[in-house]
Amino acid sequence: MTETNKTWVLRSRPVGDIKDGDLELVESPLAPLADGEVRARTIYLSLDPTNRIWMSDVDAYLPPVGLGDTMRGGGIGVITESRFDGLQPGDVVNTGLAHWALYNTLPGASLAKLPTLPGVPLTAFTGPLGATGMTAYFGLMDIAKPKAGETVVVSAAAGAVGSMVGQIAKIQGCRVVGIAGSDAKCKWLVETAGLDAAINYKTEDVGAALDKHCPDGIDINFENVGGEIMDAVIARLNDFSRMPLCGLISTYNATDPVPGPYNFANLLMRRTLVKGFIVIDYFPRFPEGIQQMAMWLMEGKLKFETDIVQGFENAPASLSRLFEGKNLGKLVVQVSDEPK
């Protein structure tokens, strides 16, 4: 039995980009389990934009991680010890809101053994069947309520959330245009994910490209990014459009106040519904979302990519891949091997 844990501890709050020393890898002894607890060895650590939010001393949807505390995060783990009747060593679980740790000690009652789905790799539970998949599913289906024939635009379209949003919208019969940051991502969006068009915001005039690819205007803007791209989309919204407000990744590293959309008044003129949401609010409905997404996955209707970085020691540096737009699909750190 392993007696030593490794965890990433927050030492200083990043100013702008994360720098060496903001997080420190520390070793600590593992305490014996209490009744009802289990120990899970992390297989895949999920890296998400929200990790960056939690490092800042701002009043977000959860309190910031305290200085000196272990970084908050989740992923897929395998049970190594259990004092909870419902879980046995070898069971694989989604650790939920746990820690950046080689081993997490968790209340067994908060976890459920993941099912084995034919042809679906374990990494799917970090993406389409994990928090990012649920973010896409509920943000689009519950807030935006797409109707066949409508035009949907999604930003950060090749990311973990965006890549699912675009494909779910296609399943609903929508015209879907994705905005992403490289030709390779745009190619994936059209050729693999089956979107109607993709816009490379780094090389194209986003407004002109939206005019070209959305000749009937935009009914749904699934917002992941903020900033100028959001403004260009807002300017082209149709009457009674909907805008699930999922993320504003362009602003999370900002050190100065960020102006809201210059086209804010268009939200009034177009009678747009904007709804901020955080996926944890949908936690009670996760089974419904996972069931539907698993069905689509097994039917081959959802493609997904996982950007896997090897080695727990690379977690902090890898987070920057999200902000530099380097990942295609879900970014994870592989901390240990999958069970045989």
Add this chain to the structure above:
Amino acid sequence: MTETNKTWVLRSRPVGDIKDGDLELVESPLAPLADGEVRARTIYLSLDPTNRIWMSDVDAYLPPVGLGDTMRGGGIGVITESRFDGLQPGDVVNTGLAHWALYNTLPGASLAKLPTLPGVPLTAFTGPLGATGMTAYFGLMDIAKPKAGETVVVSAAAGAVGSMVGQIAKIQGCRVVGIAGSDAKCKWLVETAGLDAAINYKTEDVGAALDKHCPDGIDINFENVGGEIMDAVIARLNDFSRMPLCGLISTYNATDPVPGPYNFANLLMRRTLVKGFIVIDYFPRFPEGIQQMAMWLMEGKLKFETDIVQGFENAPASLSRLFEGKNLGKLVVQVSDEPK
């Protein structure tokens, strides 16, 4: 029978504030009525912030008024001639989306005779029982869905819409804080309208005053103004707050791009619902709103003020009262006498 009409014609699009010459008062002959038409002499012309929007060449919720066209607007009129069976000379009607004209020629089928309500003056049909009252009623009740005990903030609180929003929210059992631009308005809001507190944004630090008067945060922001006041309110929204986006009067005269709220990200973190709306979308439900507002009026639960400017020739200059914050309650121009 009067043979000559007077109308205000848009000659040039205002840059910033409306200036002399942007509108011109012209006389024109009255054409004979066609079958189904009626002629209504304007008694009260309604002046509203939206009039200013219609003068700009922007893609708002209705097309702009064309240069050389009669200014769009509505109010209360009395039928002087009728070729429509349902209306007779002497009947009083709400002219709806008509024109800035001494006489409007209208399809009779689009109008309904206004009822006489005991103790309720005719001006009520320009305010609580008119478009501004319906804006307040549906924006608050249908979008914000107030619950007893919640905290509601309303900007432009002493205006035609805001003054109704605050009182309806009080009827729903909410704590209500109004933001207005003079001590006289604040006094009216607290002493006459019965709000819990009022903030004079011209003399007080709005953020500090909101902190004081909203110790439990803000559940509903009924937005009429935009700009810095909106930002201060957004910063203090509670989780799952609602924000009917009714007006952005602080920006309508702007000549440069206006940044959206700097606290836009808080709409995400707080899972706020923002919903732009235009009262004409609720037209099919007006009878429901008018019935409820009339009931409250007759029960003495709604106080209202009408800021009456005498003389049709003063219409364009009087519109600036809205932007300078001079009006308490509904601003109208009295164009002709009420029927005896």
